[in-house]
Amino acid sequence: MADRFAPGDRVRTRSVDVAGHTRLPGYARGAVGTVAEQAGRHPLADERARGRHTEPHPVYHVRFAAADLFGSGDHTVVVELWEDYLVEERG
Amino acid sequence: MSGAHASSTISAEVRHVESLLEARGLLEPGEIDTRIDEFAAKGSPANGARIVARAWTDPGFAERLLADANAAIRELGLSMAGGIQEQRLKVVANGVGADGTEEHHVVVCTLCSCYPIALLGPSPTWYKSEAYRSRVVRDPRGVLREFGLELPDSVAISVWDASAESRYMVLPRRPEGTDGLTEEQLAGLVTRKGLIGTAAV
Numbered sequence: 001m002a003d004r005f006a007p008g009d010r011v012r013t014r015s016v017d018v019a020g021h022t023r024l025p026g027y028a029r030g031a032v033g034t035v036a037e038q039a040g041r042h043p044l045a046d047e048r049a050r051g052r053h054t055e056p057h058p059v060y061h062v063r064f065a066a067a068d069l070f071g072s073g074d075h076t077v078v079v080e081l082w083e084d085y086l087v088e089e090r091g
Numbered sequence: 092m093s094g095a096h097a098s099s100t101i102s103a104e105v106r107h108v109e110s111l112l113e114a115r116g117l118l119e120p121g122e123i124d125t126r127i128d129e130f131a132a133k134g135s136p137a138n139g140a141r142i143v144a145r146a147w148t149d150p151g152f153a154e155r156l157l158a159d160a161n162a163a164i165r166e167l168g169l170s171m172a173g174g175i176q177e178q179r180l181k182v183v184a185n186g187v188g189a190d191g192t193e194e195h196h197v198v199v200c201t202l203c204s205c206y207p208i209a210l211l212g213p214s215p216t217w218y219k220s221e222a223y224r225s226r227v228v229r230d231p232r233g234v235l236r237e238f239g240l241e242l243p244d245s246v247a248i249s250v251w252d253a254s255a256e257s258r259y260m261v262l263p264r265r266p267e268g269t270d271g272l273t274e275e276q277l278a279g280l281v282t283r284k285g286l287i288g289t290a291a292v
Contacts, residue, residue, distance in 0.1 A: 023202060023254050023255055024254075025201050025202060025252065025254055027201070027228065027229075028252075037181075039179060039181070039255065039256070039257050040179050040256070040257075042255065042256040045255070059255050059256065059257075061181070061251075061257075063249075066228075066229070069228075070229050073229065073230065074244070074247075074248075075231050075232070075247070075248035075249065075250060076247070076248075076249050076250070077228050077249075077250045077252060078249055078250070078251045078252065079252045079254050080252065080253065080254045080255035080256070080257050081254065081255065082255065
């Protein structure tokens with residue numbers, strides 16, 4: 001499985017509130033950011049927490065403008081996210 | 092799991108699992124605490140300070156550190172492989188970036204308390220507090236001010252949330268007027284807060 005995203009790609013995070021463990025922080029759900037860097041491949045924490053076997057999945061550092069997450073702030077927040085949480089953001 | 096969580100239900104549950112593993116011969120009695128102690132004993136902010144001092148005095152090392160921190164720290168005999176698996180280390184440098192903007196980085200784990208223990212030792216209590224974890228992502232300038240670090244508006248702040256498998260360390264800016272110092276003396280200037288990003292150095 002090739003990594004779907006590259007640095008500079010615009011991505012949107014999943015907005016659904018999944019039952020159980022996830023590593024997509026609540027403040028970063030349904031938000032649009034930019035892939036800053038690939039962060040290797042790791043078993044998906046959501047699946048491991050459910051006791052399931054999981055192959056390594058691509059992980060990315062994704063940079064968000066604070067204003068897009070919280071409605072204010074001039075800083076950026078870099079969140080480390082599994083590819084499973086991300087879809088391509090067009091336009 | 093140590094006895095420090097004695098009051099909680101989860102502590103009793105963990106202790107029960109430990110005793111089952113011990114009864115089946117999969118763990119020696121007390122082995123988990125011993126392993127945690129061994130792991131923590133190797134970790135100290137002095138390790139992070141050595142990395143910073145080397146990066147300040149050796150531009151080639153600094154470049155390698157920012158490109159592939161796991162490989163670079165092995166040059167100093169350090170490693171992120173002390174735990175169950177080698178953790179990815181990402182070092183982020185304060186200072187003037189490629190676009191001419193001055194950047195300041197600060198590290199948090201909003202979901203729990205992920206931290207590069209091998210390089211910084213056990214994390215400070217405030218790092219694990221809900222107040223720090225919830226506020227620094229929303230208002231880093233305000234939180235840093237409370238730490239005594241007043242950054243001008245012209246400095247761009249990046250907050251790094253350790254939400255997956257990487258661990259972050261900040262490479263602070265080398266202070267002015269330190270040209271005459273040895274690498275060891277420079278390492279002595281670096282604080283744990285500087286390595287997390289809640290102090291300048």
